[in-house]
Amino acid sequence: MNGETVMIRCSTCDDQIDRCEFCERPDCATALCYGCVIEALGQAIRQPHDHGG
Amino acid sequence: MSPRAAWRLESFGFTRVYDYVAGKLDWMAAGLPTEGTNAERPRAGDVARRDVPTCSLDERLGEVRERAEAAGFDACVVVNDERVVLGLLRKKELEADASLPIEAAMRPGPSTFRPFVPIEEMARFLTHHDLANAPITTSDGRLVGLLRRDDAVRAAERLDAEGADRRENEEP
Amino acid sequence: MPQEIDREEVRRLVDEGAQLVEVLPANEYAEDHLPGALNFPLRRIEAEARDGLDPRRPVIVYCWDSA
Numbered sequence: 001m002n003g004e005t006v007m008i009r010c011s012t013c014d015d016q017i018d019r020c021e022f023c024e025r026p027d028c029a030t031a032l033c034y035g036c037v038i039e040a041l042g043q044a045i046r047q048p049h050d051h052g053g
Numbered sequence: 054m055s056p057r058a059a060w061r062l063e064s065f066g067f068t069r070v071y072d073y074v075a076g077k078l079d080w081m082a083a084g085l086p087t088e089g090t091n092a093e094r095p096r097a098g099d100v101a102r103r104d105v106p107t108c109s110l111d112e113r114l115g116e117v118r119e120r121a122e123a124a125g126f127d128a129c130v131v132v133n134d135e136r137v138v139l140g141l142l143r144k145k146e147l148e149a150d151a152s153l154p155i156e157a158a159m160r161p162g163p164s165t166f167r168p169f170v171p172i173e174e175m176a177r178f179l180t181h182h183d184l185a186n187a188p189i190t191t192s193d194g195r196l197v198g199l200l201r202r203d204d205a206v207r208a209a210e211r212l213d214a215e216g217a218d219r220r221e222n223e224e225p
Numbered sequence: 226m227p228q229e230i231d232r233e234e235v236r237r238l239v240d241e242g243a244q245l246v247e248v249l250p251a252n253e254y255a256e257d258h259l260p261g262a263l264n265f266p267l268r269r270i271e272a273e274a275r276d277g278l279d280p281r282r283p284v285i286v287y288c289w290d291s292a
Contacts, residue, residue: 020182022178022182023164025182030182037164040174041166041175041178042171043082043170054267055248055286055288058265058270060227061271062284062286065274065275067284068280069243070285070286071229071286072227072229072286072287073230073232073285073286074229075231075232077249077290078289080232080235080287081257085232085259087259088258088261089255089256089258
């Protein structure tokens, strides 16, 4: 084993990530990146958004 | 949006106009109360256990484990003097060598969530990702409490049942 | 020029009698708004704010975030 991090994909936006940002598991079957987690939980809204900010 | 509104009000002759630039998100992320239809529904901060045991970086795992067990928790949140979350000890971490300093034993920089997230969303995510608990923090990283999956699921189910009752009573 | 403020200043000014206005659309206001806030969506601010606000009192406007 060479100790390299195995990258996985965000199940929503397909970005490369090293672990799920919700459960922190590197082998999460429905891994999410940070941006997609906070958007899914309503902690942020997608940019650009309807009312123009 | 708010800067445009602020400038427009000034053009009408309002002389003391302020722009709360960080907005509603900042307010809610700080755990402050709101009004409205969502405000009546339970959220992560309402259901999180504020009595979750906490510990500091320089303690030893053994004594922290005893404290957590005595409090009836299988987790402990690592915080500093300002109650800012530095790490998390879940069941697996708590089972490690008792002589380990907390700084070595903990999961550093855990994923945390805001108090205003709807409880149904948290319950769904905690279940889907098979997570036993999640720290709830304000936007400046301060611990509000630990949201346990069981508590979140129970609260979401209660909400669901209340919704079903309401719909039943509204039907002709 | 409108002054930018943080949430502590919001609380202080509201305690001193400032009017709080959310400029997001009505449905977003209905879900969650700061306690005591009025709603004048930006698109209707011309039509509604002049009659709905007291020009003698400070006004604080806000929306979702700084984006």
